[in-house]
Amino acid sequence: MKLDGIQAITFDAAGTLIVPHPSVGEVYAEVLGGLGYPLDPDLLEQNFRASFKALKQNKPDAVLDRESWCTIVAGTLNGLTPSDQFDTHFEALWNAFAMPDRWRVLPGVSETLQDLKQRGFRMFVLSNNDSRLRGILNGLGLAQYFEAIFVSAELGVEKPSPEIFRRIEAEVGVSSAHLLHVGDSLKEDAQGAIGAGWQAALVGPKAAASDLAGAANIAELFNVSLP
Template identity: 45%
Template sequence: MPSLKLVTFDAAGTLIFPHPSVGEVYAEIAAEHGIQTQPDALEARFKAAFKRLSQTSRQELGALDDRAYWRLAVADTFGAQCPEEPAFSALFEDLWQAFATARRWRLDPYAHALFEELRALGLQLALVSNADARFHQVFTELGLKEAFDGFFLSGEVGAEKPEPPIFRVVEAAMGARGPEILHVGDSPRQDVQGARDAGWHALQIAQPQGLQPVLPEVRRLLDA
């Protein structure tokens, strides 16, 4: 079996996390627009809306750009409380910009130490995320730009996990093939199923353990 050469990571829910929660940020910004709602309720509705969208491929949704995609998510999240235009566009713009900097995100505290340990093992690192170009600024502010050899964002690649094309793009760009790659992420469908269907190794992580299982799994694969 080929030796491991590349470890790829998902971003949101794996390396970075909304801070405070999406529900709290949405409730705070909604209040600035005259919409009073509870953070917990918004959090639950956002998760449901995002799950519905994430289970639908971009091809099925049609030719939506990233902003149009997220407008659907925001409108679904607010439901009956969603304002009419032009108020909705103003609300959406503030929500869109809120997550465009590191102010609303926190990085797993073990991340940089883990990257150093993986580098010491001679491995390449890449980030593979269903995200848009906003996140380049977030990654820069969190010190992630120097940590990776490649960034593959679905909004730029034109394909998203778990669809095969994004995994093929990573292989071609990084010079590694399926059995030489481990993908780390939190989503059973997008990360684990997608990577395994592409012939990669996959590791699903969850809180509170976070990234702690990554190094043992890498060593296991290197020793296999």
């Protein structure tokens, strides 16, 4: 894609740079199985997606902090594990997803970030996430590419709110016209950035159906040749 006039690029994290490994449902099943509750990974994945969606619908202004994740996990495990053991199970799952080995870097990400850094672009992470993300990105070798990692749980506001994009503009000292945000969500990433006057690009499954610059992965988006 054309980067004329772009001085800084922000990247979403989950779904854009990294994904749970091997999946949310499988990690839940492994952790809970180790605690004596063998459960079907597909059912856990289904419940997690439904619980996550319910939180977003019922509390659209909620940020993904520990309290929100507690609500999501409670919905996921409802009827599957004893309620009096919830605190133990939640803590185990919270800690599991803080570990870098529970995540994998998506194809082309490392090569693309290295290429963009060599070309002189300032790069940041802008994620609807919590402070665990820093340790994850550091453990996966990605934190080195970014000047800063901004997470919604610390900022108190989430994408697609224009406020979070304005906060980042002030933090990095670059005006909206010279900022590009890359993500996998049409609403949170693309529409949020465009609504704030930024440029935007999509990666992932929704990219092909969008009129925005988009690609299956970041390397394709930025025309980076892979080894």
